[in-house]
Amino acid sequence: MTKSNFTRRGVLRTGAVAGAGLSLPTIFTSSASAFTNEPQGGSVTLGFNVPQSGPYADEGADELRAYELAVEHLNGGGDGGMMNTFSSKALRGNGILGKKVEYVTGDTQTKSDAARASAKSMIEKDGAVMITGGSSSGVAVAVQALCQEAGVIFMAGLTHSNDTTGKDKRANGFRHFFNSYMSGAALAPVLANAYGTDRNAYHLTADYNWGYTTEEAVKDSTEALGWNTVAAVKTPLTQTDFSSYIAPVLQSGADTLVLNHYGGNMVNSLTNAVQFGLRDKVVNNKDFQIIVPLYSRLMARGAGANVKGIFGSTNWHWSLQDEGSKAFVRSFGTKYGFPPSQAAHTCYVQTLLYADAVERAGSFNPCAVVEALEGYEFDGLGNGKTLYRAEDHQCFKDVLVVKGKENPTSEFDLLEIVEVTPVEQVTYDPNHPQFQGGSLGSCNPGA
Amino acid sequence: MFKLNKKDLRTLIIVILLALFAPFLLNPFPTDSALAQFNAGYPDLMQRFVIFGIFAVGFNILFGLTGYLSFGHAAFLGAGSYAAIWMMKLLTMNIIPAIIISVIVAGIFSLFVGWISLRRSGIYFSILTLAFSMMSYQLAYSVLTPITGGETGLQPKVNDPRLLDGALAEGAIPKANLFGLDMSQSYDMSLGAWSFTFNSGYYIAAAFLILSFYLSIRIFRSPFGMMLRAVKSNQQRMTYTGLDPKPYTLAAFVISGMYAGLAGGLLVAMDTQAGAERMFWTASGEVVLMTILGGVGTLIGPVLGSGAIKYMENIISKINSDILHTWFAFLPDGLENVIVAIIYPFIGKGWHLTLGLLFMIVVIALPGGLVEGAQRLSRLFKKGKNKSNENE
Numbered sequence: 001m002t003k004s005n006f007t008r009r010g011v012l013r014t015g016a017v018a019g020a021g022l023s024l025p026t027i028f029t030s031s032a033s034a035f036t037n038e039p040q041g042g043s044v045t046l047g048f049n050v051p052q053s054g055p056y057a058d059e060g061a062d063e064l065r066a067y068e069l070a071v072e073h074l075n076g077g078g079d080g081g082m083m084n085t086f087s088s089k090a091l092r093g094n095g096i097l098g099k100k101v102e103y104v105t106g107d108t109q110t111k112s113d114a115a116r117a118s119a120k121s122m123i124e125k126d127g128a129v130m131i132t133g134g135s136s137s138g139v140a141v142a143v144q145a146l147c148q149e150a151g152v153i154f155m156a157g158l159t160h161s162n163d164t165t166g167k168d169k170r171a172n173g174f175r176h177f178f179n180s181y182m183s184g185a186a187l188a189p190v191l192a193n194a195y196g197t198d199r200n201a202y203h204l205t206a207d208y209n210w211g212y213t214t215e216e217a218v219k220d221s222t223e224a225l226g227w228n229t230v231a232a233v234k235t236p237l238t239q240t241d242f243s244s245y246i247a248p249v250l251q252s253g254a255d256t257l258v259l260n261h262y263g264g265n266m267v268n269s270l271t272n273a274v275q276f277g278l279r280d281k282v283v284n285n286k287d288f289q290i291i292v293p294l295y296s297r298l299m300a301r302g303a304g305a306n307v308k309g310i311f312g313s314t315n316w317h318w319s320l321q322d323e324g325s326k327a328f329v330r331s332f333g334t335k336y337g338f339p340p341s342q343a344a345h346t347c348y349v350q351t352l353l354y355a356d357a358v359e360r361a362g363s364f365n366p367c368a369v370v371e372a373l374e375g376y377e378f379d380g381l382g383n384g385k386t387l388y389r390a391e392d393h394q395c396f397k398d399v400l401v402v403k404g405k406e407n408p409t410s411e412f413d414l415l416e417i418v419e420v421t422p423v424e425q426v427t428y429d430p431n432h433p434q435f436q437g438g439s440l441g442s443c444n445p446g447a
Numbered sequence: 448m449f450k451l452n453k454k455d456l457r458t459l460i461i462v463i464l465l466a467l468f469a470p471f472l473l474n475p476f477p478t479d480s481a482l483a484q485f486n487a488g489y490p491d492l493m494q495r496f497v498i499f500g501i502f503a504v505g506f507n508i509l510f511g512l513t514g515y516l517s518f519g520h521a522a523f524l525g526a527g528s529y530a531a532i533w534m535m536k537l538l539t540m541n542i543i544p545a546i547i548i549s550v551i552v553a554g555i556f557s558l559f560v561g562w563i564s565l566r567r568s569g570i571y572f573s574i575l576t577l578a579f580s581m582m583s584y585q586l587a588y589s590v591l592t593p594i595t596g597g598e599t600g601l602q603p604k605v606n607d608p609r610l611l612d613g614a615l616a617e618g619a620i621p622k623a624n625l626f627g628l629d630m631s632q633s634y635d636m637s638l639g640a641w642s643f644t645f646n647s648g649y650y651i652a653a654a655f656l657i658l659s660f661y662l663s664i665r666i667f668r669s670p671f672g673m674m675l676r677a678v679k680s681n682q683q684r685m686t687y688t689g690l691d692p693k694p695y696t697l698a699a700f701v702i703s704g705m706y707a708g709l710a711g712g713l714l715v716a717m718d719t720q721a722g723a724e725r726m727f728w729t730a731s732g733e734v735v736l737m738t739i740l741g742g743v744g745t746l747i748g749p750v751l752g753s754g755a756i757k758y759m760e761n762i763i764s765k766i767n768s769d770i771l772h773t774w775f776a777f778l779p780d781g782l783e784n785v786i787v788a789i790i791y792p793f794i795g796k797g798w799h800l801t802l803g804l805l806f807m808i809v810v811i812a813l814p815g816g817l818v819e820g821a822q823r824l825s826r827l828f829k830k831g832k833n834k835s836n837e838n839e
Contacts, residue, residue: 112722146720
């Protein structure tokens, strides 16, 4: 005999619990989306991750100014800046795909950990669909890898090391800035012209990745033109007094000093070298010369009169006379009262390029954006005709060789353009030895 | 239960509850409200809360019990991170081997550093540990670049060997997992205007925090812990009674080094990259701040302190002047600008300033840290209650 336990109360209770259980999924609905942080509603959020404290805070501040300007222009404010000179006319000043552009900011502190934490909070908390910024290659590589994992687009800011689009390249990451190889390739012919092909070079190199790739690039390109490298000495990144490194330069018989230093390092080493009277020396019947592969205006300002006549390379300079550069300098100057730096330029351009790619692709989906940017050719953004190469997501464009101005007229007018090296001369094979060991993988749209 | 007395059991239960319900506790504001800026319940920050909690709990075993102030604990965190990331590159993306090896490597490294540094005490010990951590940082940043990746650090790559893992599917990227459970996997629950995120990585890290916390309680209450307290109160007297303090301090040093290694391994497990910056002396200083802010020598203090510091670093630092202006938009223009100008130095990049002020207040007014603050509050509360009882 079976005994039934069904009571009216029991059945009701079970029914109520089951009903509540079944209705749970409808209460806890989380909207499914095709990719990470698909913009909902009438706005889209971009994440501007720049150094606001630490050694590159000045550059970070300038980058942030450029981003704010770019957002203003994208939303139809201001005079439109380079949107008017850009070869693509997809952007109409009504946001991106009709959505108003909003942004969040974060501080990278020029530390990989802090930069990743700040980028993660932008992605996980603020719903940013694109991260951009940074002022060092270590940060760029770290954040680029994070964006690849999370499934958002990374538009690199100022990063010059070969690794960013070399051994650490990622499908979701793009770099507009030039790199160490391009610096070397652009500088070498100008140097050979100015100083001859039988020089003995002595390298002082900041002891970290960017220093290594720059040293290698400059060494390779100058040796190809007949120069001889006497020695390459690593200097600690935290060094502030380089006198003990300068003294051996003269005894080595070298007649050229290459300073693979950036930021404060370069300001100090160059000042030391000039104070030691290196530039007044004559070695091997040749005037002693100093070279700084990567220049920036902030560095030139720091080193003051010491930069006069010293060669280097930069990505962009505000004194360029093409329509795009003029338009950008005008709107930046109107808003902030002084000309933009190269860091500001590359960040502004990256934001426009991203917005434009989304417009052309018709979607914020990272994979669609990657497709729109790969192999994309454009003009009117200040560097002449430019190609976003599909193989490594590096921009190929003319490189500027500059020289410290002899008679600066203002605190911003410190560099003069010596030569605009055409893009053919700085183009390299994607499998060039300096760029080997990485693979893009395929684009990741995340969720 | 668990061989704990009633009071400790209560503390442990509080920590367990805090850890379990963190997604709710940290997201008290509706998603679309202006106050959502102060929500901290997103996976990355929750993971950091518990991981740095582990780091601080471990540090407290050395500093809180023996009084030896190490300024180099970040080196062990870094060593653990590098060990973990190499396990992921060479062996498998499963986090278990990575975490085990990170604890072992940090333990061996701290044995070496402790064996040398513990020959001195007081300020000399602090300086020695500081020197070791800066040496490790410099090595990792430049000399050891082939092993540590230098400035750019290390990340798992598609073409790493990973002997135990099968080949990746075309286009897939290596992700840290626990037997297939992805660390970044989250479940979003929306309840009306609120939304809460439950992240698998967070709960795994939280489980480690609870374990570490339990272990730390047991150490505090053990005869070994008593010996460590003896070292702190009077090392000379201890020597006169015929006891050699060195093995005890060294053991405490290694244990706290292993805690740091565990934290480093977990950092890599949750966010697969390791860089040299996490060995910098400021990172070592941060854990000292966490411990002092929360309450040195207390059980739960370091967890609270690490939470407070990470909250400021990640939430206060993200408020920019635009957000301030929207908050005070209801005020007349002139007044709005004045108020924004007053607050501005304390937010965004100025979060260090806010932290500094908080630290000063705590050190001056509450030498026992946040824990002392809580105790005073509860005493005040109890007193009030007692009084009202008397009145009846």
